[in-house]
Amino acid sequence: MNILVLGAGGREHAICWKLRQSEKVKELYCAPGNGGTGFHATNVNLDVSKHKKVASFCKKNRVDLVVVGPEAPLAVGITDDLRKAGIAVFGPLYAAARLESSKIFAKELMGRYGVPTARFRVFDDFERARTYILDSDLPVVVKAYGLAAGKGVIIANTHEEAIESARKMLIGREFGSAGRRIIVEEFLSGREASILVVTDGDAVIPLATSQDHKRAYDGDTGPNTGGMGAFSPTPLIGKKAFKEIMSRIIEPTIRGLKNEKIDYQGVLYAGIMMTEDGPKALEYNVRFGDPETQAILPRMRSDLAELLMNAATGQLAGTTLEWDERESVCVVLAAEGYPGEYDKGKEITGIIEAMDAQAIIFHAGTKYDGDKLVTSGGRVMSVVGMGDGMKQATESAYRGVSKIHFDGMWYRSDIGAGVAAGINS
Ligand code: AMP
Ligand code: GLY
Secondary structure: OOEEEEEOOHHHHHHHHHHHOOOOOOOEEEEEOOOOHHHOOEEOOOOOOOHHHHHHHHHHOOOOEEEEOOHHHHHOOHHHHHHHOOOEEEOOOHHHHHHHHOHHHHHHHHHHOOOOEOOEEEEOOHHHHHHHHHOOOOOEEEEEOOOOOOOOEEEEOOHHHHHHHHHHHHOOOOOHHHHOOEEEEEOOOOEEEEEEEEEOOOOEEEOOOEEEOOEEEOOOEEEEOOOOEEEEOOOOOOHHHHHHHHHHHHHHHHHHHHHOOOOOOEEEEEEEEEEOOEEEEEEEEOOOOOOHHHHHHHHEOOOHHHHHHHHHOOOOOOOOOOEOOOEEEEEEEEOOOOOOOOOOOOEOEOHHHHHHOOOEEEEOOEEEEOOEEEEOOOEEEEEEEEEOOHHHHHHHHHHHHHHOEOOOOEOOOOOOHHHHOOOOO
């Protein structure tokens, strides 16, 4: 089959890398792709927001399946438009993508189907939000309801801070229309893990568990980022917790969508807080996680192309996946200044040496300038190590990292460290 992957990050490089290992895949395209996807796929300069152009590219090149990486195209209905043009798509329809593009839709669905989650109220009026916040226990969580590039969640330790955040969102329109409505939510304490499943709307096939590190600096400090590293599996989700997450969070969500006549084909990713009262859903994403995917896919033994095609065409029933028992650790290398402003165009060296040291490299913000590889984004690449146990996997990842260089390069030095040291991190 011929496949087109949409996106340009480390996640999409990992997807292309894994798809290329499938004997079933003939032509592989990535739009727009990055410096790394070009090794496995033909990078195509397609404007993904122009759905008609994507559809005609697919027709012309006999693309059998489109795999959508990021949430933004899903949130504006690329799947609906491509399906109408007769193209199979891995990634949910507009109505289903609201699980991520509208936190209100997600929380209300959780409420209707009894999915354990933080107590919440929705506001579009600042004065009402203010009154409710003043009555809430601390810390209290204030969230913009729409997509805000991971910045729309404020955990406030004082009522004043929460009120100020609500004011900025509702009156100051800090996040534009994504903050037109807000959610004020109970703070859940515990540790976070990620569960990703692939579904065709009926069958649910879980992927290996994982955990990401969202904060910029060591010890989970500093600003939130898109993710500075991840590892798989996570000891936070043992057999019992896994069963509970599947039966109380994932399955009711998929059955609930089906009950509301909402078809779901793609990845459902639930951010889970492991609380004293058991696992609770924090949020849903409607796509693969980044950088979780870079940690998960190197452990997958099964054929990814077959899995994604079967999900897109409603034929997942009976699928089982095989996994490498080894652990994986993914360390993200970032540009100086990320997650704020950063420079681009810095030459990257040492990739071959890192690969010789057994690391797997997934590019994100990279591009070729002639035959020179240079940085072109904030999260520049992911370096993945595998090993028997987290200690070995961590060492392997950092051995790879030590070979790579670009001006201003920085990374967290404690990805997976808690688990490697035997702490239930
Ligand atoms: P979300 O986009 O809703 O997952 O929020 C982003 C991050 O904020 C999550 O990964 C959590 O670390 C944190 N967070 C969100 N909601 C809560 C909550 N109710 N209690 C504690 N932390 C939260
Ligand atoms: N790793 C967080 C995300 O993909 O949203």
